[in-house]
Amino acid sequence: MSAAKKEYKRITIKSLLEMKANNEKIAMLTSYDYTMAKIVDQSGIDIILVGDSASNVMAGHETTLPITLDQMIYHASSVVRAIEHCLVVVDLPFGTYQGNSRLALESSIRIMKEAGAHAVKLEGGSQVGESVSRILSAGIPVMGHLGLTPQSIYKFGTYTVRAKKDDEAKKLKEDALLLEQLGCFAIVLEKVPAKLAEEVAKSLKIPIIGIGAGSGVDGQVLVTHDMLGMTVEFQPRFLRRYANIYDEMSTAFKQYITDVKSVDFPNKKEQY
Numbered sequence: 472m473s474a475a476k477k478e479y480k481r482i483t484i485k486s487l488l489e490m491k492a493n494n495e496k497i498a499m500l501t502s503y504d505y506t507m508a509k510i511v512d513q514s515g516i517d518i519i520l521v522g523d524s525a526s527n528v529m530a531g532h533e534t535t536l537p538i539t540l541d542q543m544i545y546h547a548s549s550v551v552r553a554i555e556h557c558l559v560v561v562d563l564p565f566g567t568y569q570g571n572s573r574l575a576l577e578s579s580i581r582i583m584k585e586a587g588a589h590a591v592k593l594e595g596g597s598q599v600g601e602s603v604s605r606i607l608s609a610g611i612p613v614m615g616h617l618g619l620t621p622q623s624i625y626k627f628g629t630y631t632v633r634a635k636k637d638d639e640a641k642k643l644k645e646d647a648l649l650l651e652q653l654g655c656f657a658i659v660l661e662k663v664p665a666k667l668a669e670e671v672a673k674s675l676k677i678p679i680i681g682i683g684a685g686s687g688v689d690g691q692v693l694v695t696h697d698m699l700g701m702t703v704e705f706q707p708r709f710l711r712r713y714a715n716i717y718d719e720m721s722t723a724f725k726q727y728i729t730d731v732k733s734v735d736f737p738n739k740k741e742q743y
């Protein structure tokens with residue numbers, strides 16, 4: 472059973488920990504630009520993630536690997552200019568933190584300083600422990616990301632459910648505990664069995680935000696363009712579509728083209 476929803480003027484790391492303690496689920500969505508972020512923020516979202524999924528959704532790349540730090544900073548600063556309420560977390564892109572904790576800190580400082588973000592997110596467990604510690608030592612909040620980690624797609628070869636085998640589940644639990652002990656304020660768990668995700672959420676004090684990880688976690692995240700039904704070809708089982716914006720936009724564009732070609736638009740009232 473969930474407790475009464477407390478109204479937060481601004482969402483902070485402290486509010487998120489309080490939400491977990493009070494059994495209030497955390498709602499997180501992605502945004503990559505000012506206009507979308509403004510609508511998402513004013514709708515009352517708790518966290519906006521400027522995800523490296525921008526590489527797919529905004530730039531049309533097949534994977535998240537090509538997006539650069541400069542491009543992430545551009546997206547993140549556009550989002551930050553729009554928000555008044557939520558916490559803004561920005562993905563560290565591939566190649567800006569793995570295997571080099573000094574680079575991880577430098578990349579995170581750029582995101583905080585140039586974009587005005589509130590926290591960074593990175594993928595992986597023990598292998599990025601040193602980077603996590605170094606970023607945290609500068610007072611920069613870090614969100615972890617375990618389970619399906621799209622930046623490692625070429626290591627695994629598929630986007631299938633992760634940690635189905637006992638040894639993988641054990642490693643995931645160890646990594647989650649390590650991230651909490653290092654000082655991460657939350658962890659995204661992507662595409663893992665619901666039972667495992669619930670176990671992790673129950674065993675940790677920090678919020679676990681799921682995507683394809685069932686309802687037993689402390690919050691949910693979706694890619695906004697997917698949940699709005701703009702990316703019609705992407706249809707994983709975990710995705711609930713809250714609108715059919717692809718069709719709505721397509722209908723509007725077709726009508727506009729018809730109106731221009733038939734000189735119905737602009738009419739007398741729409742000119743000077």
Ligand code: KIV
Pocket residue numbers: 501520521522523524525562659661682692693694
């Ligand atoms: O980049 C992203 O959008 C993400 C979410 C899928 C969690 O990491």
